[in-house]
Amino acid sequence: MLAPKPMSRVLIVASRDQAVPIIQELYRGNLFHIEDYVDQGRAEYEGFKIGTPLEGATEASTELVKVRAIENVFAIRGEDIDAKQKLSLPQIRSQIEQDLPGIEKEVEELTGVRSKLDTKAKEYEQKIVELAPFLEIPVDLALLRGLRFFSVFAGYVSGSLTLNVPHEMQVVKGKDRSFVLAIVPEKNKTETERLLQDAQFQAVTIPEENGSAPERTAYYTEQIAGLKKEIAAINEKLARIKESHAGLLVACEEAFKAKIEQAEAPLRFATTSKVFVAEGWVPADSTTGISAALEKVTGGKVFVTELPVDPLHDAVPVEYNNPSFAKPTQMLMDIYSRPMYTEVDPTLMLAIVFPVFFGMILGDVGYGLLLLIMVLALRNVLKGDDGQQFLVVLRNASIMSIIFGLLFSECLGFELPWAPIIYSRHLNIGGGEAGAGPMIPELLILTVWIGILHITLGRTLGMINHARQDHGEHRIKTVLANLGWITVMWGILIAIWSMFTIPLMPDLTKLPVVVAGLSVGLVIAIVFIVMGVIFIARDAILELVELPTIISHVLSYARLMAVGLSSVAIAMVVNYMSIGMFIGPALKNISILGVLMIIIGVLVFLLGHALNLALGILGGGLHSIRLHYVEFFTKFYKGGGRKYNPFGMKRRFTED
Amino acid sequence: MAYVNMTIDMVNASQAGMKAIGAGLAVGLTGVGTGVAEMGIGAAAVGAIAENKDFFGLGLLFTVIPETIVIFGLVIALLLLF
Numbered sequence: 209m210l211a212p213k214p215m216s217r218v219l220i221v222a223s224r225d226q227a228v229p230i231i232q233e234l235y236r237g238n239l240f241h242i243e244d245y246v247d248q249g250r251a252e253y254e255g256f257k258i259g260t261p262l263e264g265a266t267e268a269s270t271e272l273v274k275v276r277a278i279e280n281v282f283a284i285r286g287e288d289i290d291a292k293q294k295l296s297l298p299q300i301r302s303q304i305e306q307d308l309p310g311i312e313k314e315v316e317e318l319t320g321v322r323s324k325l326d327t328k329a330k331e332y333e334q335k336i337v338e339l340a341p342f343l344e345i346p347v348d349l350a351l352l353r354g355l356r357f358f359s360v361f362a363g364y365v366s367g368s369l370t371l372n373v374p375h376e377m378q379v380v381k382g383k384d385r386s387f388v389l390a391i392v393p394e395k396n397k398t399e400t401e402r403l404l405q406d407a408q409f410q411a412v413t414i415p416e417e418n419g420s421a422p423e424r425t426a427y428y429t430e431q432i433a434g435l436k437k438e439i440a441a442i443n444e445k446l447a448r449i450k451e452s453h454a455g456l457l458v459a460c461e462e463a464f465k466a467k468i469e470q471a472e473a474p475l476r477f478a479t480t481s482k483v484f485v486a487e488g489w490v491p492a493d494s495t496t497g498i499s500a501a502l503e504k505v506t507g508g509k510v511f512v513t514e515l516p517v518d519p520l521h522d523a524v525p526v527e528y529n530n531p532s533f534a535k536p537t538q539m540l541m542d543i544y545s546r547p548m549y550t551e552v553d554p555t556l557m558l559a560i561v562f563p564v565f566f567g568m569i570l571g572d573v574g575y576g577l578l579l580l581i582m583v584l585a586l587r588n589v590l591k592g593d594d595g596q597q598f599l600v601v602l603r604n605a606s607i608m609s610i611i612f613g614l615l616f617s618e619c620l621g622f623e624l625p626w627a628p629i630i631y632s633r634h635l636n637i638g639g640g641e642a643g644a645g646p647m648i649p650e651l652l653i654l655t656v657w658i659g660i661l662h663i664t665l666g667r668t669l670g671m672i673n674h675a676r677q678d679h680g681e682h683r684i685k686t687v688l689a690n691l692g693w694i695t696v697m698w699g700i701l702i703a704i705w706s707m708f709t710i711p712l713m714p715d716l717t718k719l720p721v722v723v724a725g726l727s728v729g730l731v732i733a734i735v736f737i738v739m740g741v742i743f744i745a746r747d748a749i750l751e752l753v754e755l756p757t758i759i760s761h762v763l764s765y766a767r768l769m770a771v772g773l774s775s776v777a778i779a780m781v782v783n784y785m786s787i788g789m790f791i792g793p794a795l796k797n798i799s800i801l802g803v804l805m806i807i808i809g810v811l812v813f814l815l816g817h818a819l820n821l822a823l824g825i826l827g828g829g830l831h832s833i834r835l836h837y838v839e840f841f842t843k844f845y846k847g848g849g850r851k852y853n854p855f856g857m858k859r860r861f862t863e864d
Numbered sequence: 865m866a867y868v869n870m871t872i873d874m875v876n877a878s879q880a881g882m883k884a885i886g887a888g889l890a891v892g893l894t895g896v897g898t899g900v901a902e903m904g905i906g907a908a909a910v911g912a913i914a915e916n917k918d919f920f921g922l923g924l925l926f927t928v929i930p931e932t933i934v935i936f937g938l939v940i941a942l943l944l945l946f
Contacts, residue, residue: 544921648946652939760932763939767931770938834928837921 210552212849213529214492217243217515217522218499221485222506228262229505230486231473235466237498238856241489241525245478259474259484268471272464275308278315279457282450286458286860287592294863295459303456304463311453315446322442329435332428339428341387341412342421344380350418352389359397361390361404363411373399387412459861466857473855487515489525489852520677524549526849534559536600544837545847550677552669554845558836561662562601565832567608568655569772570824571633572779574620576610578821605829620817621779633776646776651769653712659765659839660701666843667694673844685747692743693843697758699736706730761839767831775824782816785809887941894937901930 218240222230234240247258279285295303341362342349352360366385371377373396380387388409392400417424478485490498499512517524526546528538530553537559547553570576583603590599613619617628628634631647631654667690674686705716706729716729723731744751790809794802841847909923 544925646942646946648942652943764932764935766939767935770935770942773942774938830928831931834925834931837925838929 209529209531210554210556211529212547212549212551212553213527213852215241215489215517215524215527215549215852216492216495217487217517217524218490218495219485219487219513219515220502220510221483221512222510223483224479224481226506226509227474227484230502230510231262231470233501233505234486234498235470235473235856237494237501238854238858239490239494239498240486240855241852242473242476242855243487243489244476245485245487253478253485256478256480256485259477259479261475262471262473265468265471268464268467271304271308272461272468274312275457275460275464278312279461281315281319282446282454282457284450284454284457286461289454289458289861293455294859294861295456296863297463300456300459300463300862304460307453307456308460311449311457315449318442318446322439322446325435325439325442329432329439332432332435335415335417336425336428336432338413338415339417339421339425341380342389342415343425344387345378345389346420346422347378347389348418348420349415349424352391352414353416355391357394358391359394359400360414361388361392361400361409361411362414363388363404363409365404365407365409367407369404369407369409371400371403373403375400455861462857462859462861466859466862469855469857488855491527519550523850525852527852528553528555530555530559536597536604537562539594539597540601540833540836544841544845546849546851547845547847548849551673551846551849552844554669554841557665559604562832562836563604563608565768565835566605566828567610567612568768569831570605570609570775570828571612571616571772572618572620572775572824573610573613573624574618574817575821575824576606576608576613579606579609579825602825602829605832609828618776618779621776621783633773635773635777635780646773648769648773649711651773652766653710655765655768656762657712658768659762660697662765662835662840663697663761663843664694666840667691667697670844673846688743689747689751690844692740692747693758694740695736696740696744696755697762699733699740700758701733702729702736703733706733764839765835767835771827771831775820775827778820778823779817782813782820786813786816883944887944890937890941890944891934892937894934898930898934901933902927905930 220230245253245256245258247256341364352362364382364385365388369377369379369386369388371390371392373392375390375392375396377388377390390400390404415421415424419427474484476486478487495514502510502512526549528535528541530538534556537555540558540562541547541553541555567576570579580603583599583606587596587599590596614624615629616631616633617624617626618633623634631650633646633651635646670690670693671687674690675683678686702716704710705714706719706727707717709715709717716727719727719729721727726734741752741755744755786809790805790812794805794809906927909919909927912919913923
């Protein structure tokens with residue numbers, strides 16, 4: 209909790225003939241994060257080279273490419289498929305040998321035929337396009353070709369065209385330009401060309417068809433319909449194959465992928481002609497388990513030892529170590545950056561505070577329930593780990609939003625049958641109902657308090673992080689600088705309390721005066737501020753420029769109230785418009801117009817609340833996460849940890 | 865006397881109106897400010913994310929920093945109105 213999983217660095221040495229069982233065992237265990245061996249001429253690795261892949265790597269790669277090609281045809285993706293039953297490796301192997309070549313051939317043939325049919329259909333469609341201008345001209349197109357004494361011109365002209373040569377002409381008037389088909393004697397050809405050019409003539413090729421344009425178009429349309437039918441039949445066949453073999457295909461992909469990863473593992477090891485050395489990271493609590501398992505599979509012909517770890521300088525891979533309810537929130541951490549090994553991991557705090565912030569912003573029973581229903585409905589649609597984690601985060605947020613809705617006594621902008629248990633956010637829109645109105649100052653100060661505590665927590669964590677990561681004099685300076693930020697903030701607060709009376713905050717204005725007209729509170733405040741400024745300046749004098757951010761960051765938490773209040777305002781306006789302006793008056797005396805008004809009112813209600821819910825989720829989520837990323841994390845969190853990526857795979861479709 | 869009362873009513877009404885105008889200006893102008901500030905950052909962040917998806921978190925962070933301005937505006941507006 210609050211720190212990544214402790215890791216130990218493990219070195220495995222064995223002779224090369226033990227490579228296969230060791231790699232298999234490590235892969236099965238899915239715990240060993242391989243540290244890639246790089247040929248850098250490190251003294252202790254003199255004479256070692258990068259290893260060569262095991263047998264069968266190339267064949268497996270070829271097969272994998274084929275399987276993926278078929279999967280692409282069907283648009284199958286492993287994460288979209290529910291693993292019904294796990295196939296054992298021998299089962300898969302026999303099915304790969306028996307069924308896979310057949311499936312591959314059939315799919316290849318079918319897709320080949322389909323693409324041919326597709327091309328043909330496109331060709332015919334093109335012909336129909338070419339025929340389109342001639343549709344209104346009832347003439348056999350064959351007659352327009354191969355004339356010896358006449359020239360045929362077909363094309364578009366803008367405006368009108370008069371030919372002062374002997375001719376026969378058909379004109380089809382269009383919107384901007386007209387289609388012209390003109391036949392002139394051969395001897396007038398040049399003159400006609402000139403005339404046509406003046407009329408901005410754009411030539412159209414006469415289609416190589418026998419028969420009139422409408423006839424041919426009808427013929428091609430019929431042909432395309434036939435082709436479409438054939439394509440549909442092929443698609444149906446492919447769909448059947450997909451249905452019956454999708455499970456096998458994803459299992460094959462997984463099996464081949466596992467095989468390739470294992471076969472290529474020696475590329476990451478240091479080897480000589482006789483032995484190989486694998487270095488890597490293992491969670492500290494599984495070290496003994498791994499070495500025992502390796503001893504067992506090799507019959508003791510392996511040397512496993514733990515190397516010393518320097519957490520600050522070794523790039524230790526980071527694996528989260530959180531209680532299960534906080535695990536989904538790791539997704540929000542990864543969006544920012546994974547913590548470093550030596551850092552405090554704030555996932556747990558994020559998991560608790562994020563839903564609370566979200567609930568404070570979108571505190572509404574109606575919206576919370578709607579969001580909860582949406583999340584539950586999406587659970588079967590969104591597959592894959594990230595999607596599921598995101599949904600759990602949203603689910604927690606929506607539950608908090610319902611709880612805060614009960615406290616604020618809000619449901620879709622209406623008041624619930626009790627008065628708000630905490631401060632009211634009800635506005636008085638439309639001027640109808642009388643009431644206390646929103647308690648803006650109280651809410652504002654509540655959010656400021658949250659900000660003060662959150663930032664103090666952040667700076668305290670900053671002190672812990674610096675105490676862990678830095679050394680010597682620098683360590684003292686950085687820790688004190690963080691303390692300095694806290695004292696400046698509280699100093700400013702005490703100064704404000706000593707000068708003004710503010711609800712919900714301590715009142716220090718009545719404290720006795722000690723020196724030079726300053727009260728005790730002010731003296732303490734000045735001491736705090738001066739001390740803090742000195743601490744900060746000792747670490748980095750330029751940081752003093754950032755002092756105003758103390759105020760802006762604390763006030764930034766006011767968004768918890770402000771964004772929420774704007775969403776309440778939108779909800780109430782929607783209610784006022786739909787019920788107060790449309791439905792209410794219409795219900796007083798029902799008429800045909802009244803029914804129409806009721807329908808409009810219901811539409812306004814639905815659309816308005818849908819929009820407000822969308823805005824609320826977006827606003828609530830973004831603003832709560834932003835308060836963490838910008839105001840909270842910048843105080844202590846650096847991130848940039850390396851992801852713990854163990855050698856192995858979570859098998860979903862296969863088993864050993 | 866009635867005349868004086870009417871004048872006081874008018875003054876009160878116009879005061880309320882001025883407050884409303886001030887609140888509107890506070891939200892509107894800070895909104896414009898936020899928009900202008902986020903314009904450049906947002907465009908650059910989207911460009912960076914297109915290059916490298918890992919930049920999403922940091923990009924989002926930088927983009928929403930100017931949001932604070934409009935929140936200040938909103939707070940001032942609410943304090944003016946209530």
